[in-house]
Amino acid sequence: MKSKVVKTMGRYYFKKLGSAEWAYFKEHLFVTRLDNMHSEEDIKDFMEHHNTDCLPFDLPLHRFFFIPDYSETESVMLTKSHHAMADGSSQMISICAFSDNYHKSMLLEQAPILNWWKRILMLITLPYYLLKALFFALTMKKQCNPLNSGR
DSSP: OOEEEEEETTEEEEEEOOHHHHHHHHHHOOEEEOOSOOSHHHHHHHHHHHTTOOOOTTSOSEEEEEETTSSSSOOEEEEEEOGGGOSHHHHHHHHHHHOSSOOGGGSOOBOOOOOHHHHHHHHHHHHHHHHHHHHHHHHSOGGGOGGGTTO
16 A cells, blocks of 8 residues: 555545655564464563553554464564544554555545636636635634634
8 A cells, every 4th residue: 555645635645655755654663573372361461561562753653563363373563653643534544555455435535526627727726715614713803713722
């Protein structure tokens, strides 16, 4: 899955990564293979040991630990994430990226490819909508201002 989530016109879409972006992503993605773990006690000991490890802020704020031979029919993946990265959608996208058995409906839709006339129309109307939003924000009554908690 060589893509990232981007926000376009208020909706989230997947955007394919370029080769330079993909190389950077592969270089900084932490996936550690753990062998010789076959019981819940082994996993518990591992988690107690690594619970206090700090994640460096100059690299992605998540790590993945993969146990391929947990049992004859099961594999285990443990994730460690910074609390800012541990919302539901980010975790689901990360898990789907490592899974080969996921349903496509769990993922976000791809960004539509716009025709040339739709691009021109969007470029022409964008300043109007920006001015409209700015005008609304500047003329809002003080007691209705959501940033001021209605005071």
